[in-house]
Amino acid sequence: MTSENQAANLRTGLAKKMPHQKYRAFEPIALPDRQWPDNRIIEAPRWCSVDLRDGNQALVEPMNPVEKHKMWDLLVEIGFKEIEVGFPAASQTDFEFVRKIIEEDLIPDDLTIQVLCQARKELIERTCEAVSGASNVIFHLYNSTSTLQRKVVFDMSQAEVIQLATDATKLVKENTKKLRDEGTRVILEYSPESYTATEMDFAIEICSEVLNEWDASEKEKIILNLPSTVEMATPNVYADQIEYFIRNLPGRNKAIISLHTHNDRGTGIAASELGLMAGAERVEGTLFGNGERTGNLDIITMAMNMFSQGIDPNLYLGDMPKIVSVSEECTKIPIHVRQPYAGELVFTAFSGSHQDAIKKGMHLVSTGSDNFWEVPYLPIDPNDVGSSYRETVRVNSQSGKGGVAFVLEHHFGVTLPRALLLEFSPVVQGLSEAGGGELKPEEMWNAFKKEYIDVNGPYRLIEYKLGAASPEIEICNGLIQVSENELRINGRGSGPIAAFVDALVKTLNEPLNVVEYQEYALNEGSQARAICILCMEDESKNRYYGVGVSKNTNRAAFESIISSLNRKWIK
Ligand code: KIV
Ligand code: ZN
Numbered sequence: 001m002t003s004e005n006q007a008a009n010l011r012t013g014l015a016k017k018m019p020h021q022k023y024r025a026f027e028p029i030a031l032p033d034r035q036w037p038d039n040r041i042i043e044a045p046r047w048c049s050v051d052l053r054d055g056n057q058a059l060v061e062p063m064n065p066v067e068k069h070k071m072w073d074l075l076v077e078i079g080f081k082e083i084e085v086g087f088p089a090a091s092q093t094d095f096e097f098v099r100k101i102i103e104e105d106l107i108p109d110d111l112t113i114q115v116l117c118q119a120r121k122e123l124i125e126r127t128c129e130a131v132s133g134a135s136n137v138i139f140h141l142y143n144s145t146s147t148l149q150r151k152v153v154f155d156m157s158q159a160e161v162i163q164l165a166t167d168a169t170k171l172v173k174e175n176t177k178k179l180r181d182e183g184t185r186v187i188l189e190y191s192p193e194s195y196t197a198t199e200m201d202f203a204i205e206i207c208s209e210v211l212n213e214w215d216a217s218e219k220e221k222i223i224l225n226l227p228s229t230v231e232m233a234t235p236n237v238y239a240d241q242i243e244y245f246i247r248n249l250p251g252r253n254k255a256i257i258s259l260h261t262h263n264d265r266g267t268g269i270a271a272s273e274l275g276l277m278a279g280a281e282r283v284e285g286t287l288f289g290n291g292e293r294t295g296n297l298d299i300i301t302m303a304m305n306m307f308s309q310g311i312d313p314n315l316y317l318g319d320m321p322k323i324v325s326v327s328e329e330c331t332k333i334p335i336h337v338r339q340p341y342a343g344e345l346v347f348t349a350f351s352g353s354h355q356d357a358i359k360k361g362m363h364l365v366s367t368g369s370d371n372f373w374e375v376p377y378l379p380i381d382p383n384d385v386g387s388s389y390r391e392t393v394r395v396n397s398q399s400g401k402g403g404v405a406f407v408l409e410h411h412f413g414v415t416l417p418r419a420l421l422l423e424f425s426p427v428v429q430g431l432s433e434a435g436g437g438e439l440k441p442e443e444m445w446n447a448f449k450k451e452y453i454d455v456n457g458p459y460r461l462i463e464y465k466l467g468a469a470s471p472e473i474e475i476c477n478g479l480i481q482v483s484e485n486e487l488r489i490n491g492r493g494s495g496p497i498a499a500f501v502d503a504l505v506k507t508l509n510e511p512l513n514v515v516e517y518q519e520y521a522l523n524e525g526s527q528a529r530a531i532c533i534l535c536m537e538d539e540s541k542n543r544y545y546g547v548g549v550s551k552n553t554n555r556a557a558f559e560s561i562i563s564s565l566n567r568k569w570i571k
Contacts, residue, residue: 026233029200031240036278044306044314046256046282047299048082048138049075052097053116054296055286057087059331067330068097074287074326076108079316082138084114084284088130089123098130107134114138114189119168128175137179138187138223139172141165145206146194146229158199162206165190169213188214189223191260196228196237200244208250216254223282224249227260228271230293235267239274246279258282263294272297273305287327288335288342304341308380317341320385347382347392350438352400355393359402362389395439397432401425404444411441413523414448414531417516420545427451452533452547453559457566458483461558466496474499480562482508496554500561512561513537516545519553532556536564544568 051071056062063071075083085101086094098115101107113134117127119141131137143165150156156164169188176186190210192203207224216222226245228238238261246257259275259282261268272283285291289298300323303313317323320342324335337344349355354377361375373381382392393399393406404425408414416424431447432439439447464478469492476499478489491503501512516535521528530553535545546564550556 026237028233028237029240029244031244034240034243036239036243036274037236039277039279041273041276041306041309042311044303044311045259045276045280046082047080047303047315048084048114048258048282048284049080049286049299050084050114050260050284050296051075051286051290053084053086053094053114054284054292055290055331058290058292058295059333061332062093063330065093065097065100068093069100070326071330072097072101072106074323076111077316078323079314081110082112082114084116084138084140087116089117089126095126095130102131102133107136109135112136112138112185112187114140116140116142117172119143119164121171124168124171124175128179131184132179132182134184136185136187137176138189139176140189140191140225141168141172141210142191142193142225143168144194144229145192145203146197147199148197149194158202158205162209165192165206166209166213169210173214187221187223188216189225189258190214191225191227193227194229195226196232196241197230200241201248204245204248207245207255211249211251211254216251218253221254221256223256223258225258225260225282225284226275226280228262228268229260231262231264231268231271234265235271235274238271239278242275242278242280256281258284259297260284261297262292263289263296263298266294268295268297269302269305272302287323288339290327290331290333298340300342301340304380304385307384318384318386320387322386341380341385347378347387348394349377349392350394350396350398350403352398352402355399355406356402358392359406362392390441395428395432395444396437397429399429399432404428407441407444408448412445417518417533417535419516419535419543420452420533423545424448424451448547452545452563452567453549455546455563455566455570457568457570459562459565459569461555461562462486464500464554464558466499466554476500476503478503478558480504480507497557497561500558504561504565511539512565514561515543517557519557522549527551530556532560534560534564536561536568538568542568544571 052068085098088095088098107113115127115131117123145161150161172188180186192198192206195203211222214222246252257280259272259280261271285297285299287300289295303315307313324342328334335342338346349358357376358378365375382389390410393403395403395407401421405416405421408416427447428439428444460481462479462481464476467475469475473492474496475492480487480489487507489503489507491499491506493499493502505512514534515537519530519532522531529549529551532548535543537543544564544567546560546567548556548559548563550559
């Protein structure tokens with residue numbers, strides 16, 4: 001099609017079409033009396049990290065032993081109590097890693113390692129070899145049960161697939177006997193891979209057979225992990241499938257129901273959340289959702305979602321910058337700036353109205369409203385995940401005076417009077433419009449200094465001396481530069497500022513009226529300097545702000561007067 005034709009088609013609404021006829025809708029199960037929509041998540045599930053297995057196997061460059069170790073340390077630090085450490089029968093690196101953490105005694109007592117294994121004799125034997133000597137092991141056995149895979153890949157009947165799974169379970173039982181005799185606690189996890197693409201009753205049957213073959217009991221439960229290996233439907237359909245499974249599984253009290261969602265439709269987290277509402281107890285996933293194709297369930301987001309609802313996530317995510325950095329280093333995948341709870345921009349507002357609301361919300365929280373976090377546009381306190389408040393507001397051309405005020409206050413400890421803020425905000429807006437992007441705090445401060453402190457006008461304060469003529473009268477003698485000339489000034493008044501103004505008025509012969517004045521220490525620690533913000537009014541009622549900064553409070557005040565005079569002359 002020529003570009004003219006294309007343009008013509010666009011004009012007439014004949015845009016190109018996608019070949020949607022190639023696909024068909026996922027057929028949901030019938031569960032008209034579903035209960036899960038009325039349930040709520042009230043506690044964290046048992047989390048299992050699969051970063052070192054599902055996450056690792058999806059990397060362009062799988063983790064080397066050093067990176068695996070780094071990731072392991074991070075997962076332990078976060079507080080995972082179950083970690084899938086690899087697929088040792090399929091990968092020598094995984095095998096060696098499992099041996100290393102066992103032999104070097106790197107596994108905390110309350111942590112259970114999990115190893116993945118296919119339903120094949122030699123792989124089961126090799127996996128047992130890998131975990132020998134560990135105290136707690138989840139032996140994760142899987143085989144695909146999906147309708148499509150049975151037809152296209154294995155050419156097996158349902159009965160044959162059940163036989164395969166139960167035979168493998170028997171082998172795991174036999175091969176782990178030695179481990180158990182040596183003191184290892186072995187839990188069986190069984191995954192009907194592609195559970196969501198399997199006939200539900202068949203999935204229940206195979207899981208039930210495996211449960212019986214393993215001889216699971218209420219005390220020694222089996223983990224039944226129900227993967228949406230490829231996400232194919234809306235998350236409510238997954239929840240229906242979980243509720244259906246739980247309702248119909250014989251011996252449900254002998255099983256922990258585990259979720260393992262992938263993210264092909266972008267709803268992996270939602271699916272697991274609804275799956276918990278449907279009665280599951282355990283969740284597998286990875287940090288930031290690294291994993292096959294579009295990834296696994298993102299445990300960080302799911303845990304933080306709970307946290308933001310007042311639920312203890314049972315994971316420590318307070319040092320998000322570290323989690324991001326280790327994760328990026330090990331996976332070599334950068335975390336997106338908008339990654340929930342962790343991305344560089346997720347606690348940042350550029351829009352003026354958002355900035356105003358955040359500023360007010362922060363003020364309310366700091367003055368102790370009702371102890372709950374109530375800041376508009378910020379679902380959680382950035383401080384809780386190691387982010388700084390200061391970054392919540394950044395300034396570009398979309399920002400307003402609220403943003404300017406916030407940046408000056410939080411980065412430099414400067415609170416501007418409202419009239420000065422209204423005057424300075426357009427300067428900031430002009431600069432960010434001219435630059436086309438963000439105006440960094442340092443750039444804003446430099447603009448403020450240029451405008452109000454280091455004002456390029458005819459006056460300069462060279463020196464001054466203060467003395468007392470009486471307890472009530474202050475005297476000020478000084479030397480100022482006016483264009484090319486140096487002038488001596490002398491004045492008196494009820495205080496240093498009044499005496500300095502008097503000296504200026506007498507020498508310069510122009511009336512000066514201080515209408516606004518505030519002075520306070522800048523937030524700079526032991527080197528603290530004072531900032532004086534002052535406004536003068538001339539005879540025509542024009543007002544000129546000037547600002548002075550000095551270690552000496554009198555000098556700061558005098559400099560602010562000189563600045564305001566200079567601003568009068570250059571305007
Ligand atoms: O996604 C999946 O089905 C898996 C299984 C091995 C549990 O990763
Ligand atoms: Zn998976």
